Amino acid sequence: MQEAPYQVLLYYLYTDIESPQEYRDAHKALCDELELRGRIIVGSEGINGTVSGTVENCKQYMEAMYADPMTQDIEFKIDPEQGHVFPKMSVKARDEIVTLGLGEEDFSPNECTGKYLDPKAWREAIRDPDAVIIDARNDYEWDLGHFKGAIRPPVPAFRDLPQWIRDNYEKFDGKKILTYCTGGIRCEKFSGFLVKEGFEDVSQLHGGIVKYGKDPEVKGEDFDGQCYVFDQRIGVPVNQVNPNVVARCVHCDIETERYVNCANKMCNAQHFCCEACEAESKRCCCDACRDVFTKEYEGVLQ
Structure with missing residues (x-):
């Protein structure tokens, strides 16, 4: 080849x-x-x-x-x-190469970070029923793909994780915490934050999802869906062992990994839309956006 x-x-x-x-x-x-x-x-x-x-x-x-x-x-x-x-x-x-927004509490992961787990050790760790797996990415990244059993923090962005952790401290206190992200950089900082907050058993997937998917032995096992990437590819495959699709079309609910932006420029929300629904929805995320887009489009034509 x-x-x-x-x-x-x-x-x-x-x-x-x-x-x-x-x-x-x-x-x-x-x-x-x-x-x-x-x-x-x-x-x-x-x-x-x-x-x-x-x-x-x-x-x-x-x-x-x-x-x-x-x-x-x-x-x-x-x-x-x-x-x-x-x-x-x-x-x-910029001030930070990833924005966790700790201000005066900021630190370098070279000084404090969670324990590194290579892909093989990570695969074993996430199978522990007592482990808490926290996804350190944005919510729309989790929606395209994530590890089996991983928590989707109910916050929109990475910088919101510290407050969410502090608000839910008792829920995670004393637990074995595992955290991961796309390539490793966010959980370097996030796992260090967890250690500084007093959590004693904190580990991270070294090299992130991308390295996990490339490991010749692990082959991305137990990762559901695709890994969101910040370029024109949008998503890349990870799991070569037991893959499945977790994302669903917002209109008809069938499985799809097609992420598109809402045609209503005032919205522009990224959403899952299958090919069959794209024409009918005019690539809009909801009926309200479709109505706005239709009116704007017809106004231009008139």
Whole structure:
């Protein structure tokens, strides 16, 4: 089989960056030179990114990162692709490379984080009926796919998790807590937060769902649905052992993993919609949005 001409690189590293803005400018220049596309966030605490490019250009990018003493310990998760999965290249400097919003209570995962579990150890851990599995991603990511038995925190975003934990402290106190996310970066910070809050048995899936799905022995077992990714692919397969579909069309309730944005621009909500319902719903998430979209569309035509 011919090798795919492009690759997608997913990575992060918590490392001290003294001048994030200067690093951002130099890094953007490197990415542009290599004709990469993607999204990268740089902060004083490290770097977090996903990029796509040709196999050769991705190789040069990884070599440049390994050659820099500041990022030499970085780990890349690599997916083959037929082309770019991003429309452009964006590199931004921000206060946090993932937004947990702890303010003055913020810390580095290099100082405090939960215990690492490799894919094989994670597979065994989540089968413990007494374990509490907390998904550290956004709610719409859980809706597309998640580990069997995982809790979907009733909060819209990652930054809302600390307050939810504090509000439900007694429910998790004394429990074996397992947490996971897409590539590992969010649960590095979230698991450390749990440790700092006083929970004694906290573990995380090292490398996240993506690494779990690539493990040659585990092969993504016991992950239901697909893994949500922040690029044009939207979702990627994980489970090669006992896969199933968990998402359902909001209109007819059949199984589907087609995530689309509501055609009503004032809404734009991402929702599951099968091909058969897309035409009838005008790709809107509900009747109210369809009415608004229809009126706007007919107004333009008139």
